[in-house]
Amino acid sequence: MKPKADLPSKEASSQNDENQNWLQRLSKSNDFVHEHTSIKEENPFWLSYYRTLISSDILHQDVLPFLNEQLSLEELKSVIPVQEILCTNDPKVIIENLMRGFLALQRHDQDEECLLINIANSKFRDVSIAMMESSTVGPQVGFIEELDTNLNLIRKRLPVPELLVIEMKVGELSKTNVAVIYMDGIADPENVNTVVQRINDVQYDHIQDSAYLSSMIEDNTNSLFPQSISTERVDRVAAGLTEGKIIIAVDGSPNLVLVPVTLIESFIAMEDYSYSWIIGNFFRLIRFFTLYISGLATPLYVAIMTYHYELIPAPLLETLVGSRATVPFPPFLEALMLEIMIEMVKEAGIRLPFKIGQSLGVVGGIVIGQAVVEAGLTSNVLLILVGLGTLASYTSPVYKFSNTVRFIKFPVIILSQWFGLFGVFLGWQFTQIHLLRLTSLGRPYLSLYPIRSTSFQDLWFRLPFSKQQENPTTLRPQKKRKATGNRENPEPVNDFYE
Incomplete structure (x- = not known):
């Protein structure tokens, strides 16, 4: 029983050691400041802070002028004109807040209790337009890092x-x-x-x-x-x-x-709601079909040119054979080389400084593409298909989804080389099965089954605002309806006034 009786005293001593050592622990860093506000050390106050985290303007304008030796820490808490202030003796709380840009104010150097004052330097870039999701009409405000x-x-x-x-x-x-x-x-x-x-x-x-x-x-x-x-x-x-x-x-x-x-939300742009619902549906369907163009254009070329020449009409076959007459590589290597080259140009344009990268993306793509065709390393028909597929992959408003679409074509190209059109079918069937099994927060990702009526209000299609009566049931919202009433369309004006 004796060891159990000693436990409280050991915990108390360890707490005191921690109270005395938090200053020593933080003082190992050169940007940590522990200074006295007076020449005489017996006078209050002692300040502790990280100079790289605090705002010196707030310190000298809103804290130091209000320090009064006659006031306790609790009284100073109501005098100093800073919003976030707390008084504590917990070393964990002190360390945590000092790392956030707080100032620790002590009356004497060895005091356990201190006043924590938020004087953090919170300078961030101004609110600007959305860089990755730009639009021609509609709101332009984007979030920042704060x-x-x-x-x-x-x-x-x-x-x-x-x-x-x-x-x-x-x-x-x-x-x-x-x-x-x-x-x-x-x-x-x-x-x-x-x-x-x-x-x-x-x-x-x-x-x-x-x-x-x-x-x-x-x-x-x-x-x-x-x-x-x-x-x-x-x-x-x-x-x-x-x-x-x-x-x-x-x-x-x-x-x-x-x-x-859901998957379809990756094709929805907020700009669609700034147009007529018919035009908005037109653009949404274009983005949806570009998914197939981006993923199938190159694999179909490889499959047909390798195994299924009979599917090509005679006039087009003559053009394709003529364009590949000087190409020394099979369609698989030709397509793979061109796809990787396009990805290299894109990556180089992103990593370089903005002005250089923009020039490289345009000039480099044109010059290299023209040089590769003239050198006979690839056919101009495949160059058109690869360029069309790359453009189609960027039509999605969600950048991460466009990366997924561009990546999927590579395993499908490999399957098309092995099995022809059956390989293309296998690749897309596997993708469809994966999407059917995929969930987002436990909710169906593909939203195809079971069929919901709300999916035809503002998901697969966008109806007029007057017809969008309910929130998406796939989200299981507590509030089912989002419209309280509809405005009746006015009767057409008669040409003959009474």
């Missing part, structure tokens, strides 16, 4: 108390602030609980971007298809919230994550 600013942009779009935010910290070392945002009374509570639980279960040292978190909480982390939508558009986030989606915002990332999602 979490509070992003929440401000969302609340300006949805100024209702039903918009709720759950804040968490993720990352053993990075301690990244993460916010889960949803509409109370619309979003399914089961979806909210699932997202919160999956984020809390994440065990990783650093979370630098929302892409880290989205890939860790997806239903199938090995799938090529993104089971969430990453967006920097405020209007897409606001529209998703009103339908019942859950938003994940990560401090330091301008891209917010929407869950759950």
Whole structure:
């Protein structure tokens, strides 16, 4: 029993050691400052902070002028004109807040209790247009890397108390602030609980971007298809919230994550809602069919030119044979070489500085493509097909999805070389089966079965706003209807007035 009696005293002594050593622990870094505000050491106050995290203007204008030796720390808390101030003696809380840009104020050097004052330097880039999801019409505002600013942009779009935010910290070392945002009374509570639980279960040292978190909480982390939508558009986030989606915002990332999602949502651009519903449907269907153009153009060329010449009409066959007369490679190597070359040009254009990369993407693609055709290393017909497929892959408003479409064609090209058209069929059947089994937050990703009536209101097709009466049932929203009434169309005016 004696060892048990000694436990409280050991815990107390370890707590005292920790209180005395947090200064020594932080002082190992050269950018940590522990200084006295007076020449005489017996006078208060002592300041501790990281000079690389704090704003010197706030320190000298809003903190130092208000330090009064006659006031206690609790009294100073109501005098200093800074919003976030707390008084504590917990060394873990002190260290955590000092790393966030707080100032630790002590009356004497060895005091356990200190006042933590938020004087963090919060300089970020200004709110600008969405860089990855640009549009010609409609709102242009995009998110930035600062979490509070992003929440401000969302609340300006949805100024209702039903918009709720759950804040968490993720990352053993990075301690990244993460916010889960949803509409109370619309979003399914089961979806909210699932997202919160999956984020809390994440065990990783650093979370630098929302892409880290989205890939860790997806239903199938090995799938090529993104089971969430990453967006920097405020209007897409606001529209998703009103339908019942859950938003994940990560401090330091301008891209917010929407869950759950379906495959067809990767073809929906917010610009569609700025046009007539007929024109919006036309553009949406074009994006949908470009998926097949991008994934099938090159594999079909390889399969037909290798095994199925009889499928080509005679006039076209003469053109194809003439274009490949000087090509020393089989169609498979020819297509693979050209596809990889296109990807190399794209990657080089992205990695180089903006002005150089833009010139390289245009000039390099034209010069290299023309040189390859003139050298007889590939046919001009295949060059057209590869260029058409590459353009088609970029029609998706979601950049991650366009990467998936471009990657899928490579295994299908290999299957087309082995089995011809049957290989192309196998590749796309495997893709269809995978999509049918795939889920996003437990909800069907393909949304083909069972057939929902709401899928024909604003998913597969976009009806007029007056016909969009219900929220998507795939999200299981608590609020079923999103329209309270319809405006009746006016009667046509008679040419003859009474």
